[in-house]
Amino acid sequence: MKKWMKTALPLFLVCVLVLTACGGQKGNNGAAGEGGNQAAQGDSGGEGLKKLKVGMVTDLGSVNDKSFNQSAWEALQQLQKDHGFDVKYLEPKTDGDVVPSLNQFVKAGYDLTWATAFTLADAVKQLSEENPDAKFGIVDSDLVLPNVAAVSFKEQEGAFLVGVIAGLTTKTQKIGFVGGMDIPVIKRFEAGFREGIKAVNPDAKLIVNYIGLFNRVDMGKSAASTMYNDGADIIFHAAGLSGNGVFNEATERNSSGGKVWVIGVDKDQSLTFGDEVTLTSMIKKVDEAVYQVSKSLAEGSFPGGKVTLMGLKEKGVDIAPTSSKNVPADVLARVEEYREKIISGEIVVPEK
Numbered sequence: 224m225k226k227w228m229k230t231a232l233p234l235f236l237v238c239v240l241v242l243t244a245c246g247g248q249k250g251n252n253g254a255a256g257e258g259g260n261q262a263a264q265g266d267s268g269g270e271g272l273k274k275l276k277v278g279m280v281t282d283l284g285s286v287n288d289k290s291f292n293q294s295a296w297e298a299l300q301q302l303q304k305d306h307g308f309d310v311k312y313l314e315p316k317t318d319g320d321v322v323p324s325l326n327q328f329v330k331a332g333y334d335l336t337w338a339t340a341f342t343l344a345d346a347v348k349q350l351s352e353e354n355p356d357a358k359f360g361i362v363d364s365d366l367v368l369p370n371v372a373a374v375s376f377k378e379q380e381g382a383f384l385v386g387v388i389a390g391l392t393t394k395t396q397k398i399g400f401v402g403g404m405d406i407p408v409i410k411r412f413e414a415g416f417r418e419g420i421k422a423v424n425p426d427a428k429l430i431v432n433y434i435g436l437f438n439r440v441d442m443g444k445s446a447a448s449t450m451y452n453d454g455a456d457i458i459f460h461a462a463g464l465s466g467n468g469v470f471n472e473a474t475e476r477n478s479s480g481g482k483v484w485v486i487g488v489d490k491d492q493s494l495t496f497g498d499e500v501t502l503t504s505m506i507k508k509v510d511e512a513v514y515q516v517s518k519s520l521a522e523g524s525f526p527g528g529k530v531t532l533m534g535l536k537e538k539g540v541d542i543a544p545t546s547s548k549n550v551p552a553d554v555l556a557r558v559e560e561y562r563e564k565i566i567s568g569e570i571v572v573p574e575k
Contacts, residue, residue, distance in 0.1 A: 272306045272307075272518070272522065273521045274306065274307040274308060274309065274521075275308050275334040275517070275520060275521050276308070276309045276310075276332070276333045276334050277299055277333060277335045277336075278310070278311050278312070278313070278333045278335070279295055279296060279299055279310070279311070279336070279337040279338075279339060280312070280313050280314075280321065280328070280336065280337065280338050281295075281296075281312060281313070281314050281340070282343060282437055282438075283316065283342075283436075283437065283438050284437045284463045285314060285438070286312050288463050288464040288467075289464075289467060289490060289492060289495045290463050290464065290466065290488060290489040290490060290492075291339060291340070291362065291363075291463065291489045291490075291509045292339050292340075294507075294509040294510040294513075295339045295510065295513045296312055297510050298511070298512075298513035298514040298517070299312075299337075299514075301510075301514060302514060302517055302518065306518070306521065308517070313327065313328075321343055321346045322349065322350065325338065325343070325347065325359075326350060329350060329354050329357045333357075334358060334520065335517055335520055336357065336358070336359050336360070337361070337517075338361045338362070338364075339362050340437075341363040341407070341408050342406070342437075343361065344366050347361050347364070348366060348371075351368050351371050354370075355369070356370070357370060358370050358371075359372070360372045360373075360516050360517070361373050361374070362374050362509055362512065365530050366530075367528060367530060368527070368528065369527050369528045370528075371527055372516045372529075372531070373529070373530045373531070374512040374513075374531045374533065375408075375530050375531070376408075376534065376539050376540055377532065377533065377540060377572070378408060378411040378412045378461075378505075378540060379572040379574055380540055380565050381505040381506065381507065381535065381540030381541060381542070382414070382415030382416040382459070382461075382505055382572075383416070383419035383565065383570075383572045384505070384541075384561060384562060385416065385419065385459060385486050385503055385504075385505045385542060386416040386417065386419020386421075387419045387420075387422060387554075387557055387561055388419075388486070388503050388542070388546070388550055388554055388558060389416070389427075389457045389459065389486060390421070390422070390424035391424065391554045391557065392457060392502065392550070392554065393424070393457055394456055395454045395455065395456045396424075396427045396428060397427070397430060397454040397455040398420060398428070398429050398455055398456075398457045398458070398459070399429075399430045399431075399432070399450035399451075399455040399457065399458035399459070400416055400458070400459050400460075400461075401434065401443060401447060401450070401458060401460040401462050401469055402434070402460075402461050402462060403433070403434065403435075403436065403462035403466075404433065404435060404436065404437065405433040407575070409433070409461050410575045411574045411575070412459075412461035412488070412505075413431060413461070414572070414573050414574055415573075416429070416459050417429050418572055419561070423557065430453060430455055432449070436465060437462060437465055438463065438464045439465050439468070440464060440465060440467045440468040441468060442465055442468065443460065443462055443465035443467065443471075444468030444469065444471050445468070446468075447460075447468065447472035447473065451472065451473070451476060451483055455483075456482070456483050456484065457484045457485075457486065458473070458485055459486035460485065460486070460488055462488075466487075469485050470487075470501075473500045474496065474497075474499075474500050477500055483500075484500065484501070484502035484549075485500055485501055485502065486502050486503055486504065487501050487504030487505070487543070488507070489504075489505075489506070489507045489509065491504045491543040491545055492504045493543065493545050493548070494545075498545070498548050498549060501549070502549050502550065503542050503543055503545075503546040503549065504542070504546075505540065505541075505542060506541045506542065508533065508539050508540070511538075511539070512531070512533060516531070534565075535562060535565050535566050
């Protein structure tokens with residue numbers, strides 16, 4: 224796992240309540256797809272932490288999306304390894320599966336149930352109000368309820384940095400952005416990327432396409448094909464599993480003698496798709512947030528009733544540490560200049 228395993232976020236150091244782990248039978252609602260499970264076989268961490276039962280419900284993508292669902296699941300797997308947590312995930316296949324999937328963990332007495340996306344907020348709100356003694360965590364949401372720990376990110380700040388890289392790297396002066404859905408969290412990616420490009424290369428044109436879904440690799444590939452045909456030589460995606468299609472299209476073009484780039488999202492996607500096609504990635508540390516919120520509950524605290532906001536200053540977003548493989552040193556130096564200006568408040572990156 225990453226270095227964040229050694230770092231605790233000070234935002235979560237509040238002592239309140241220790242929950243008792245409950246029984247683990249499945250609930251009666253089985254509408255969700257088959258989930259993954261790992262029993263508590265790891266060591267307790269030597270700190271006397273409660274071995275909690277933590278469930279996770281993905282968006283309509285896959286837990287192996289090479290993006291935020293996978294990051295969240297890796298965090299829970301690490302908690303199982305470090306502290307003996309019993310962890311499981313479910314993958315809803317339709318919108319109608321979301322509430323039953325979340326409710327399955329609630330009815331089974333799980334100590335904490337995670338929803339990994341903004342699109343699950345209505346379901347979390349409904350179930351949290353119906354089950355005030357249950358605890359929920361949600362990523363990419365500003366939901367404020369006493370039993371919900373919401374984590375949101377300043378995606379625009381990390382996207383600004385990769386926008387600087389794209390603006391200083393493009394040779395065609397055309398750059399693409401593929402969004403999964405036209406929702407606030409993805410608009411923050413677009414806004415930051417646009418402003419980063421504009422800061423260093425105001426003559427570059429940004430081509431934007433929202434495909435409407437996070438789980439359609441074919442649609443991501445089609446959108447990328449159109450953008451590359453229109454002259455874009457770099458595409459930044461914020462499209463979850465659909466973004467894999469952007470990488471597929473770029474890889475095919477490069478293998479046929481072309482040279483185009485993709486900027487990955489959420490995780491260091493060069494580790495999956497290779498350095499030959501990945502210019503850089505904008506890291507969103509969903510894994511760190513999920514790990515720390517879950518661990519805080521076992522420690523006797525829970526950041527419910529508020530939104531924990533993570534940007535560059537809080538080390539919640541960044542560029543991938545492997546960026547130096549394809550990004551020249553002088554470009555990375557410009558990135559660092561803008562990073563400091565954002566952290567200091569000299570530059571405030573818009574959200575839309």
